[in-house]
Amino acid sequence: MDRYYPLLATLRPLFPFRDEVLPQLLIPEAKRLWKQVLRSQHWAPLVAALNSDSWQRMASSHRDVGGDAIKASLPPSADREALERACRLLVPWRIGPFQLGELVIDSEWQSNLKWSRLQPLLPPLRGLRVADVGCSNGYFLLKMAACAPEIAIGLDPIDRCWLQFAVLQSVLRLPQCGFLPAGIESLEGFPSFFDLIVCMGVLYHQRDPRSAVKQLFRSLRPGGTAIVESLVIDRPGEPELLPKGRYAKMRNAWVIPSPGAMALYLEEAGFHNIAVHNFGAVTTAEQRRTEWAPYESLAEFLDPNDCSLTIEGHPAPHSAIVTGLRPL
Numbered sequence: 001m002d003r004y005y006p007l008l009a010t011l012r013p014l015f016p017f018r019d020e021v022l023p024q025l026l027i028p029e030a031k032r033l034w035k036q037v038l039r040s041q042h043w044a045p046l047v048a049a050l051n052s053d054s055w056q057r058m059a060s061s062h063r064d065v066g067g068d069a070i071k072a073s074l075p076p077s078a079d080r081e082a083l084e085r086a087c088r089l090l091v092p093w094r095i096g097p098f099q100l101g102e103l104v105i106d107s108e109w110q111s112n113l114k115w116s117r118l119q120p121l122l123p124p125l126r127g128l129r130v131a132d133v134g135c136s137n138g139y140f141l142l143k144m145a146a147c148a149p150e151i152a153i154g155l156d157p158i159d160r161c162w163l164q165f166a167v168l169q170s171v172l173r174l175p176q177c178g179f180l181p182a183g184i185e186s187l188e189g190f191p192s193f194f195d196l197i198v199c200m201g202v203l204y205h206q207r208d209p210r211s212a213v214k215q216l217f218r219s220l221r222p223g224g225t226a227i228v229e230s231l232v233i234d235r236p237g238e239p240e241l242l243p244k245g246r247y248a249k250m251r252n253a254w255v256i257p258s259p260g261a262m263a264l265y266l267e268e269a270g271f272h273n274i275a276v277h278n279f280g281a282v283t284t285a286e287q288r289r290t291e292w293a294p295y296e297s298l299a300e301f302l303d304p305n306d307c308s309l310t311i312e313g314h315p316a317p318h319s320a321i322v323t324g325l326r327p328l
């Protein structure tokens with residue numbers, strides 16, 4: 001059997017499509033992140049572990065991607081201690097949960113709750129080209145990859161996310177499932193390529209959410225679907241919040257849209273059949289501090305005396321999904 005290189009393997013599902021994408025727009029950012037990882041002292045033990053002989057025996061014989069936690073059994077020869085060391089080096093785990101053998105990774109977000117809101121809105125995925133933009137470690141991507149798409153590719157520009165995905169995928173080995181370590185800007189390299197783009201938790205981090213949505217449109221084939229999720233504010237008469245300082249302690253939340261503003265972004269981009277799903281306030285049952293994300297979480301981001309406000313006095317985050325079709 002060929003030797004399995006976990007970092008390279010995340011890119012491999014893209015290779016058959018190299019004539020349809022614009023590599024000059026995809027490769028530079030991925031290469032920069034690759035070099036950043038290889039030069040990092042912090043990641044050196046992890047990279048060494050991923051390239052070791054013993055890591056070759058991590059592939060699971062049985063995986064269960066359908067439950068709340070994505071689960072995989074480990075073969076008897078797997079080095080469980082090396083796997084746990086790698087996972088602990090990768091703290092914080094923002095999305096999940098996962099269970100690899102006996103190891104339970106209880107992430108900050110109980111992402112199964114978001115999955116239960118997303119899943120009913122997904123088209124049948126068999127044979128589709130699917131992207132998850134801002135996929136973090138790929139929790140949603142892996143679930144979608146289990147539905148036999150032609151390709152399921154995640155994009156995220158953060159090294160920790162890429163490495164978490166590489167560890168997970170070296171155990172799960174879901175076919176046609178890859179990860180491009182790059183941001184939404186790199187979608188420019190996928191002109192009219194995807195049938196479905198899921199983009200969740202990314203919009204409010206964009207200084208210009210309108211142009212981000214236009215980019216989603218350009219990367220969809222005609223007839224393709226965008227599913228865009230965001231933290232939103234839900235206060236009558238307030239289409240968008242442009243926080244002057246932080247929002248829920250985040251330095252990089254530039255525009256918090258209302259669900260109506262999100263719909264407008266999709267309409268302006270040219271989407272048809274726009275539908276808005278408003279799911280109400282994010283709760284501390286869904287986003288909370290855990291052993292695997294041992295830092296401040298939603299409970300610390302809200303006003304302790306009034307959970308309808310953030311600690312800064314802004315409307316507290318709600319969650320909404322807006323969907324749209326690129327017309328034929």
Ligand SMILES: C[S@@+](CC[C@H](N)C(=O)[O-])C[C@H]1O[C@@H](n2cnc3c(N)ncnc32)[C@H](O)[C@@H]1O
Nearest residue numbers: 095133134135136156157158183184200201202
């Ligand atoms: C709030 S998390 C959302 C994660 C996941 N999609 C979810 O909905 O639970 C935002 C993610 O977007 C990623 N991100 C940050 N800047 C980005 C960019 N320019 N393009 C794409 N993703 C980005 C972050 O690394 C992070 O994983």
